[in-house]
Amino acid sequence: DAGVIQSPRHEVTEMGQEVTLRCKPISGHNSLFWYRQTMMRGLELLIYFNNNVPIDDSGMPEDRFSAKMPNASFSTLKIQPSEPRDSAVYFCASRGQGDRPSYEQYFGPGTRLTVT
């Protein structure tokens, strides 16, 4: 299995531009998570989906952020308009179905976003 795939790996954009981050979860996994990691705030859960349905979006910073999961194999996190304080590494993770602890979250390599 290729693991969780994220694209792009690096994104540099100017303030005000729209940014779209993409994630392909591990095949067969039914939960998907978006995290943001910064030095100041550590690892923050932004939103997670279960069976393509958003379950908890309480971590989404503000209306500029939106996430979609149109099908079981694809999710996007969009920031519009982007601001310098959005600069961070954004991780996507997926989780298998069931209660076994080994199903717990598998992380992608992350997208490093820099907003100038």
Place this chain on the structure above:
Amino acid sequence: GEDVEQSLFLSVREGDSSVINCTYTDSSSTYLYWYKQEPGAGLQLLTYIFSNMDMKQDQRLTVLLNKKDKHLSLRIADTQTGDSAIYFCAEGKGKLIFGQGTTLQVKP
């Protein structure tokens, strides 16, 4: 709400043992986890312990759980330079609550 706390930094010499500590607040968690993040990479599940266990050993890793004090620790025996990373403890199921991460620096 649930909270997980860790010390931020630990420095050890190669060959020594490392002990990374974590405290948590949610006593209902069935499993507790340790994740490892190497530079430039995502988090990787390292090990986990069932909440009714006190100890779990996996090669160089020993996880100790004190449920009464809600304290979790990860001991790495014979620490190597390749163990240098950020270590996160986490609790929950599905939606995990992560600590801030402990940066382990291994000096040769």
